[in-house]
Structure formats: structure tokens, C-alpha cells
Amino acid sequence: MYECVECGYKTDCLFRKLSTEVIKLSHCENCKQPVDKYIEYDNILTGIDATLHKTQAYRHLIHNSNIKSTMKLWLVYLLCDVYVAWQSLKKMSCDDADEPYSEGVFSMLFLLAVVDWLWYVVVLFLLITLFTDVSTKDHYLRTLVLSSFGKLLSLPALIWTTMHENIYFILIQIFILTSNITALKGPPF
Numbered sequence: 257m258y259e260c261v262e263c264g265y266k267t268d269c270l271f272r273k274l275s276t277e278v279i280k281l282s283h284c285e286n287c288k289q290p291v292d293k294y295i296e297y298d299n300i301l302t303g304i305d306a307t308l309h310k311t312q313a314y315r316h317l318i319h320n321s322n323i324k325s326t327m328k329l330w331l332v333y334l335l336c337d338v339y340v341a342w343q344s345l346k347k348m349s350c351d352d353a354d355e356p357y358s359e360g361v362f363s364m365l366f367l368l369a370v371v372d373w374l375w376y377v378v379v380l381f382l383l384i385t386l387f388t389d390v391s392t393k394d395h396y397l398r399t400l401v402l403s404s405f406g407k408l409l410s411l412p413a414l415i416w417t418t419m420h421e422n423i424y425f426i427l428i429q430i431f432i433l434t435s436n437i438t439a440l441k442g443p444p445f
């Protein structure tokens with residue numbers, strides 16, 4: 257089943273093919289708007305709308321797109337977290353900066369990143385269940401992964417940010433949290 261990006265109404269059809277190159281967007285039975293206008297959008301525009309916290313863009317990504325590799329994306333996020341933690345360790349260390357860290361340190365950082373993610377997933381789930389009217393709990397993990405793309409911003413922060421690095425990382429965390437909450441917003445009925 258697909259979902260109308262405007263109102264969240266369930267539907268089984270996003271568009272009709274009129275010819276090999278022409279499609280006609282289906283309209284929602286509930287709100288009469290096109291079920292998913294992002295079908296005709298470029299991926300970059302969809303990404304910009306997601307960055308701007310538009311719920312419709314997230315509904316498209318979560319319910320109507322054919323992104324299947326959320327597990328791979330999650331692994332990329334974990335590796336980003338590990339790399340950030342590893343760089344922080346390197347800066348704090350008094351040792352020679354070029355000295356490579358052992359596999360044991362990498363494994364420990366990876367394990368910590370997994371525990372950190374699980375902790376975040378559980379706490380956020382409890383918070384939205386107890387204190388908000390966010391109603392989209394279906395596809396919870398998929399929603400969290402797809403809306404946590406802000407984690408990738410950690411890499412340019414490490415490369416280009418020399419001052420105010422901590423503030424930048426805090427802003428990234430806030431951006432990820434607000435993206436997650438926007439994506440988890442359910443239909444308004």
C-alpha cells in the first residue's frame with residue numbers, strides 16, 4: 257500500500273501509465289490532491305524538501321519510494337559515528353597522531369555506536385508514545401533511518417570545521433532529532 261503525501265490516506269496506486277513515457281498522477285480520494293507529487297520530482301528536490309522538514313517529502317521516501325537498502329544506510333551512519341569518535345580520540349590522545357589505532361579500539365567504538373543508536377531508538381519511541389500525538393509508529397525503524405541523513409553532515413564537519421566544532425555537532429544532533437520527529441508525524445486523522 258502507498259500513502260498520500262498530503263494527508264496520509266492509504267491508496268494502492270500512485271500513477272497511471274498513459275504511454276511508455278507519459279504518466280498521470282493519481283489523485284487522493286480523501287483530499288483530492290495528487291497522491292504523490294514527488295514521483296515527478298528530481299531526487300535532489302526531494303532531498304531539499306526533506307532537509308526543509310516537509311512531511312510530504314518524508315512520506316514519499318518512507319511509504320512510496322522503493323528504497324530497500326535502509327540496513328546499508330544504517331551501517332553507513334554507524335561508520336560515520338565511529339569515524340567521528342575515532343577522530344575525537346585522536347585529538348585527545350597525546351600519542352603520535354599518525355599512530356594507527358588497533359582493531360580492538362575500532363570494535364569498541366563500533367559497539368558503542370550501536371549501543372548509542374539503540375538507546376536513542378528506544379528513548380525516542382518512549383517519548384513520542386508517552387508525550388506526543390505522533391501516530392506513525394509503523395515502519396518506525398525505516399522512518400528513523402531515512403530521516404537521519406543528517407549524520408552524514410558529521411564528515412564535512414570533521415574536514416572543514418576547526419573552530420566551534422562542538423557547537424556544529426550539537427546543531428547536527430538537533431537537526432537529526434527534528435528531522436526524525438517530522439518524519440514520524442502521522443496523518444492528521
Ligand SMILES: [Zn+2]
Pocket residue numbers: 260261262263264265284285286287288289
Ligand atoms: Zn490525500
